[in-house]
Amino acid sequence: MGISPLLTQSRSGHTSDVDKHFIIDWTLPPSPLVDLHAAHRAIDEAGRRLTAEGEQVRCVYSTYAPSQHRWICLFAAASEDAVRKVHEIAQLPVPRIVAAIDLSLGDRQPT
Amino acid sequence: MPASKPPGRAGNLPAELTTFIGRRREIAEIKRLLSVSRLVTLTGVGGAGKTRLSLRTAADLQRAFADGVWLVELAALEDQALLTQTIATTLGIHDRTARWPAPALAEYLADKRLLLVLDNCEHLRSACAVLADTVLRAAEGLHILATSRQALGLTGEHIYQVPTMSMPSGDRMPPPDALGQYEAVNLFVDRAVAVQPGFAVTEANSETIVRACQRLDGLPLAIELTAVRLRALGLDELLERLEDRFRLLTAGSPGALPRHQTLRALIDWSSELCSPQERTLWERLSVFSGGFDLHAAEAICAGGEVVEQDILDLLADLVDKSIVIAEEHEGRQRYRLLETIRQYGLERLRASGTEKEFRQRHRDYFANLTEQALIEWLSPTQGQWLADLLREHNNLRAAFDFCFTEPGQADIGLRMTGAMWFFWIATGLTSEGRRWLERGLELTEEPSSARSRALWVCGYLCTIQEDIATAEPMMAECSAAAEQMDDAIASAWAVQLRGMVAMSEGDLRSARVCLEDGLNRHRANANPLGVLDSSFYLVAVTALLGDLDKAVELCEEAIELCDSRQERWLKSYMLWDLGLVAWQQGDLVRAAESGRDGLRLARESNEQWVIAFCFEILAWAAGGEGKPARAARLLGAADRLWRRIGAPLFGMRHLVTCHEEQTAAVRAALGAKAFDTEFERGTVISTDDAIAYALDERERVPEGTGAARGDTSLTKRELEVAELIAQGLSNKEIAAKLVISRRTAEAHVEHILGKLAFSSRAQVAAWVAEQRGVEAR
Missing domain, CATH: 1.10.10.10 (Winged helix-like DNA-binding domain superfamily/Winged helix DNA-binding domain)
Structure with missing residues (x-):
C-alpha cells in the first residue's frame, strides 16, 4: 500500500537549464499528514521564490511512506546550496542532501 | 524594550519612549486595511517611520485582539531558518518536540485571535512570506502587520506605502500659527524642545523650520537626527549646513536628491558631526545584534583612539545625537542602534578593514559569558543568568554564526553552544540548540573535548525530542571519543543518555542501571550539575520500579545539593519527583505539597515542562483526595501545556499509563459531562492563572476565573x-x-x-x- 506521490510541477513544463538533481530522504518523527502537506506547500513556495530571484530550484517529486515515517523528495536545482536554502526558507530542518540521477527523464541526459 | 500592556492582557508592545506625532489618517487607513485583510504590509524607505506607525496602530487595536498584540523584532535575525523559533519564543511557546516548528506554531495560533507585528522583514522576505502563508491558512483569527522595505508578495496581502510626514509644500510659507497642522513641523519642534527647552515656532524662525523639514523630505528619522543638533547649533546655522550638504550631493540642483538617499545623506552628515572617537565607536558598536550594555561595549570596542574609560562619555554623546538609543530594561541600562544606523556603521567598519577583528572580540566576549554561565549555573545567580542569556540571545546567535561561517572557528562555536546545554532546555529552545550544534558538528571532525560535549548535548536534546534515531549515533561517537581521549565527563553523560533513552522506551530496568552508572560517574567527576540532572531521571525510574525508599533517599540528597548551592531550576524538577514518589506511597498530602513547591519554583523560571508535570501530580493528588472537579481542571491545564511543549510526561509509558488511569478515575467520579466542563475550563485559562488556581492564590483576581459573583460590576x-x-x-x-x-x-x-x-x-x-x-x- 502506498500513498500517491505529490507531484508538484510538470516536468515537461520545466524549461530552465537546471540539470542537477538532489534527493532528500529523511525519517521523521511521527507527524500528522497536515504537517507534511504544509511542509510540502512551503517547499513549493520557497522554490518558486528562489527561482524568481535567479536561483533555480524546484521540488519535482515528493512522497511519504507512513509506516516508516520516511519522506523522500527529488529536487531539480542548480546547486545543493539552493536545495538547502529552500529548506531554510520553508522553515524546515536541513536534511542530508544527496546528488541523484532521475532515471525517468527519458531522452534528457542528466549530468 | 520595556513592555507596556493593559493589566490582564496578553502581548508585549513596548512603551513609547518619545512622543508620537500625528499620523491619524495613516493609522485609520491601516486599521481599515486590517479589517478587510489579515495581512497588511507597511512599506517605505528607511526612516519613514514604519516601525513607530505599526506599533502605534497595534497599540490602538489591543482590545480588538483577545489573545494579544505581539511584536516580533526581526532586524537582528540574520538566520532565516530561525524565524519560526523567534516568533515562537516571543509568544512564550516552549516546544521540546522534534515537530516541525511552522506547523506547530500554526496549530498554536489556530484558536487564537491575535495580531502579530513582524518588524523589519526585508532581509527575511521569502521566509516571512512562506511562514505567513502557513500560519494564516491555519489560523482564522490571526492578523499580521508587517513592516518591510518591500512587500512580501502574498495573495491577499494589502500593501500600505507609508508617506512622509505632512509639511508645507513649495515656497508658499504659511503663517507660524498655521504650522501646527503639519506633522513634520510638530515633530521637529517636539524633538527640538527636548534639547532646547523653550524652543517654539516664531515669526523669526518658522520659515527656517519649514525649509529644514522640506530639505529632510519629511522623513521622521531624518528630522529627529537633525533636531537634536540644536543642542550645539543655532537653527539658521543648522539649515545652512544642511543646504551645503545637499548642494554638494545634488550638484547644486535643490530637490534632485532621491528620497531614499536623503536619509543616507543625513546619516553621513551626522557622522561627520561626530568626533573621530564617536565615529569609531559607532562603527564598532555595529557588531552588536539586538543591543548591548556598557560592560560589553567597553570590553569589545575599546582600542586605539577609543579608550575604555571614555566609552561611557562617548556613548552618552552618541545618545545625545540620537545615534544610540538608551533604554532602561528591568533596572539595567541597555543601548541599541536603529537598524538603518547600525547598517551604516557596519559598512564603515567593513571599509576600515577591522570588521573581522571586532566580530572576533564580540564572539570572545560572549564565549566567556557562556562559560561563566555554566560555571555559575548552580548558584543563587541562576535566575539572573537565565535572564542575561535571554537578553543576549541575538548577540549569542551572531557569535555562533561568526564561528560557523568564519574558517577555523567552528570548534569555539561548538564550545559555546555545548556550554549552553541547560539554557536550551530551560528555555524550550531545543530545536534551535540542535540546529547550532548540528551545524558545528558538520564542520568539525577531529575529536576534541568541545566536540564530545557537543555530541552528548545534541544527543540529549534529540532524546528529549524523542528523536532517538538521531541521538544514538551521537551517543556512540561520544562514548568512543570519550574513551579515546580519557574524557570522564563526556563518558558520564553518554552513559546517562543511554539510561534516558531506555527510560523513554519503557525499559526501566536497563534505564536504572545506566542512570545509576551515570550518577556515580558524575559524582566521581565532582560534577554537581550532572549529579542533579541524572538524579531527576533516576528518581522517577526508581519510583516507577517500586523502590520507593531508595527513590526518596536519592531525591532528598539531590534537593540537599540544590539547597547547598541555592539552586532553584533543577530543584523544581526534584520537587516534582518527590511529589511522584509521595503519590506512589499513597501520601497525597505530601504529594500535593511537593507539587505546589515545585510549581512555585518552576514559575520563577517559566520552566513549562515542570509546570505541566506539577499540574499532573496535583491533579492525581486531588483525584485521590476526593476533589474530582479540581483534578479535572488541573488535568485540562496540564493538557493545554503538553500540547504546546511536547510529549506528555516525557513520553514515558509508565507515567502515561498513570495519567490515563487517573483521568479515567476522575471522569468516573465526576461524570462525563461535568468532567468535560471542568477539563475545558482548565484548557482555556492562561498558564499564570492555572498556576494561581493550583496554588490556591485566592487573593489574586485571576484572568481565567474572573471576579467572584457579587463583586462583578457588570450592568x-x-x-x-x-x-x-x-x-x-x-x-x-x-x-x-x-x-x-x-x-x-x-x-x-x-x-x-x-x-x-x-x-x-x-x-x-x-x-x-x-x-x-x-x-x-
Missing part, C-alpha cells in the same frame, strides 16, 4: 450579553437578539472582557457557567 445589560456569549452567539447575533446595533453589541463585549479581565469569549462562557453553579447551590 444588567452586560449580564444579558454575557449570557448570550455563553450560548455561543456571535456579536451580530447578539445585536439581532437584543435589537441593538452591532457596534453597541461589540462595545458591551469589550466592556465585559475588560471588567472581568478576560481575554476570550470562552472565558466569559466558563464564568457564566460558574455563576450558574454558584446560584444553584
Whole structure:
C-alpha cells in the first residue's frame, strides 16, 4: 500500500537549464499528514521564490511512506546550496542532501 | 524594550519612549486595511517611520485582539531558518518536540485571535512570506502587520506605502500659527524642545523650520537626527549646513536628491558631526545584534583612539545625537542602534578593514559569558543568568554564526553552544540548540573535548525530542571519543543518555542501571550539575520500579545539593519527583505539597515542562483526595501545556499509563459531562492563572476565573450579553437578539472582557457557567 506521490510541477513544463538533481530522504518523527502537506506547500513556495530571484530550484517529486515515517523528495536545482536554502526558507530542518540521477527523464541526459 | 500592556492582557508592545506625532489618517487607513485583510504590509524607505506607525496602530487595536498584540523584532535575525523559533519564543511557546516548528506554531495560533507585528522583514522576505502563508491558512483569527522595505508578495496581502510626514509644500510659507497642522513641523519642534527647552515656532524662525523639514523630505528619522543638533547649533546655522550638504550631493540642483538617499545623506552628515572617537565607536558598536550594555561595549570596542574609560562619555554623546538609543530594561541600562544606523556603521567598519577583528572580540566576549554561565549555573545567580542569556540571545546567535561561517572557528562555536546545554532546555529552545550544534558538528571532525560535549548535548536534546534515531549515533561517537581521549565527563553523560533513552522506551530496568552508572560517574567527576540532572531521571525510574525508599533517599540528597548551592531550576524538577514518589506511597498530602513547591519554583523560571508535570501530580493528588472537579481542571491545564511543549510526561509509558488511569478515575467520579466542563475550563485559562488556581492564590483576581459573583460590576445589560456569549452567539447575533446595533453589541463585549479581565469569549462562557453553579447551590 502506498500513498500517491505529490507531484508538484510538470516536468515537461520545466524549461530552465537546471540539470542537477538532489534527493532528500529523511525519517521523521511521527507527524500528522497536515504537517507534511504544509511542509510540502512551503517547499513549493520557497522554490518558486528562489527561482524568481535567479536561483533555480524546484521540488519535482515528493512522497511519504507512513509506516516508516520516511519522506523522500527529488529536487531539480542548480546547486545543493539552493536545495538547502529552500529548506531554510520553508522553515524546515536541513536534511542530508544527496546528488541523484532521475532515471525517468527519458531522452534528457542528466549530468 | 520595556513592555507596556493593559493589566490582564496578553502581548508585549513596548512603551513609547518619545512622543508620537500625528499620523491619524495613516493609522485609520491601516486599521481599515486590517479589517478587510489579515495581512497588511507597511512599506517605505528607511526612516519613514514604519516601525513607530505599526506599533502605534497595534497599540490602538489591543482590545480588538483577545489573545494579544505581539511584536516580533526581526532586524537582528540574520538566520532565516530561525524565524519560526523567534516568533515562537516571543509568544512564550516552549516546544521540546522534534515537530516541525511552522506547523506547530500554526496549530498554536489556530484558536487564537491575535495580531502579530513582524518588524523589519526585508532581509527575511521569502521566509516571512512562506511562514505567513502557513500560519494564516491555519489560523482564522490571526492578523499580521508587517513592516518591510518591500512587500512580501502574498495573495491577499494589502500593501500600505507609508508617506512622509505632512509639511508645507513649495515656497508658499504659511503663517507660524498655521504650522501646527503639519506633522513634520510638530515633530521637529517636539524633538527640538527636548534639547532646547523653550524652543517654539516664531515669526523669526518658522520659515527656517519649514525649509529644514522640506530639505529632510519629511522623513521622521531624518528630522529627529537633525533636531537634536540644536543642542550645539543655532537653527539658521543648522539649515545652512544642511543646504551645503545637499548642494554638494545634488550638484547644486535643490530637490534632485532621491528620497531614499536623503536619509543616507543625513546619516553621513551626522557622522561627520561626530568626533573621530564617536565615529569609531559607532562603527564598532555595529557588531552588536539586538543591543548591548556598557560592560560589553567597553570590553569589545575599546582600542586605539577609543579608550575604555571614555566609552561611557562617548556613548552618552552618541545618545545625545540620537545615534544610540538608551533604554532602561528591568533596572539595567541597555543601548541599541536603529537598524538603518547600525547598517551604516557596519559598512564603515567593513571599509576600515577591522570588521573581522571586532566580530572576533564580540564572539570572545560572549564565549566567556557562556562559560561563566555554566560555571555559575548552580548558584543563587541562576535566575539572573537565565535572564542575561535571554537578553543576549541575538548577540549569542551572531557569535555562533561568526564561528560557523568564519574558517577555523567552528570548534569555539561548538564550545559555546555545548556550554549552553541547560539554557536550551530551560528555555524550550531545543530545536534551535540542535540546529547550532548540528551545524558545528558538520564542520568539525577531529575529536576534541568541545566536540564530545557537543555530541552528548545534541544527543540529549534529540532524546528529549524523542528523536532517538538521531541521538544514538551521537551517543556512540561520544562514548568512543570519550574513551579515546580519557574524557570522564563526556563518558558520564553518554552513559546517562543511554539510561534516558531506555527510560523513554519503557525499559526501566536497563534505564536504572545506566542512570545509576551515570550518577556515580558524575559524582566521581565532582560534577554537581550532572549529579542533579541524572538524579531527576533516576528518581522517577526508581519510583516507577517500586523502590520507593531508595527513590526518596536519592531525591532528598539531590534537593540537599540544590539547597547547598541555592539552586532553584533543577530543584523544581526534584520537587516534582518527590511529589511522584509521595503519590506512589499513597501520601497525597505530601504529594500535593511537593507539587505546589515545585510549581512555585518552576514559575520563577517559566520552566513549562515542570509546570505541566506539577499540574499532573496535583491533579492525581486531588483525584485521590476526593476533589474530582479540581483534578479535572488541573488535568485540562496540564493538557493545554503538553500540547504546546511536547510529549506528555516525557513520553514515558509508565507515567502515561498513570495519567490515563487517573483521568479515567476522575471522569468516573465526576461524570462525563461535568468532567468535560471542568477539563475545558482548565484548557482555556492562561498558564499564570492555572498556576494561581493550583496554588490556591485566592487573593489574586485571576484572568481565567474572573471576579467572584457579587463583586462583578457588570450592568444588567452586560449580564444579558454575557449570557448570550455563553450560548455561543456571535456579536451580530447578539445585536439581532437584543435589537441593538452591532457596534453597541461589540462595545458591551469589550466592556465585559475588560471588567472581568478576560481575554476570550470562552472565558466569559466558563464564568457564566460558574455563576450558574454558584446560584444553584
